[in-house]
Amino acid sequence: MDVSEYVRFKRPGHRVTGDRRSQDHSPDGVDYVHAIVDDHTRLAYAEIHSDQRATTVVGFLERALAYYSAYGISVQRVMTDNAWAYARSRRVRKLLTRQGIRHLKTKPYRPRTNGKVERFHQTMAREWAYGLSYQSHHDRTAALPHWLDHYNRGRPHSSLGDRPPISRVHNVCG
Numbered sequence: 120m121d122v123s124e125y126v127r128f129k130r131p132g133h134r135v136t137g138d139r140r141s142q143d144h145s146p147d148g149v150d151y152v153h154a155i156v157d158d159h160t161r162l163a164y165a166e167i168h169s170d171q172r173a174t175t176v177v178g179f180l181e182r183a184l185a186y187y188s189a190y191g192i193s194v195q196r197v198m199t200d201n202a203w204a205y206a207r208s209r210r211v212r213k214l215l216t217r218q219g220i221r222h223l224k225t226k227p228y229r230p231r232t233n234g235k236v237e238r239f240h241q242t243m244a245r246e247w248a249y250g251l252s253y254q255s256h257h258d259r260t261a262a263l264p265h266w267l268d269h270y271n272r273g274r275p276h277s278s279l280g281d282r283p284p285i286s287r288v289h290n291v292c293g
Contacts, residue, residue, distance in 0.1 A: 120155040120180070120199050121233060122171050123240045125248050127256040150256060152243065152263075153179045156236045157192055160287035161279060162271055163239050167260050173208035180214060190288050198223040198233050242270070 127147040153176065154165040164183045168175050184194055197215060199205035201224055215222050225232040247266040253259040275281040 120153070120183075120197055120205070121236045121240065122202070123152045123154065123244070125150045125152060125244075125256070125259070129255055147256070150260065151175075152240075154236055154239055154243070155180075155183045155197075156239045157187060157284075158235060160192065161235065161239075161276055161284040162187070162190065162192070162288060163267065163284065165243070165263065165267055167263060171202070171204055173204045173210045176204045176208065177210045177214050180211065184218065192288065194218070194220055196221045196223055198225065200225050200230070200233060201227055246270075 127150055129147055148169070150167050151169065151171045152165055152167050153171070154163060156163045164186045166179055166182070168179070180197075187194055197220055199222070205211060205222075206224055212222070230237050243266075247263060248259060251259075251262065253262070270284070272283050272285045274283055276284065279287060
């Protein structure tokens, strides 16, 4: 499980327009994409939020656990980096304990330890966030569920023999 940041924007930048003079450099905030990837299937779940506080992380994790449960996937361990919301939050610790989930933390400055979700963030940035031209961050946000469905159900993964993650789920519903 991990979080990635994407800057909000009101209109396309110079990459789309080709005109650097028309850029508005005033920040419009940041979207935080919370993501979790199943180790075996590579099935991914992601949501966009305006922060990365412990309350947000707990809500995200509850919905992610329900998502995986709907596919018959029981979560035994969750690996995160040492961000405060993961490593020090009582709410996160309480949720994981209540669900009987072991919390593994990566060593500091070792993102490759949590490589599957880190790779997912790279793919998401390349194919979803920066791979298409959006008129605003609202359009980008609206495109995430469609892209995530494509990632899980249609996009071939070389590590899975060029099959999508859903092909590794044994109790496929629907």
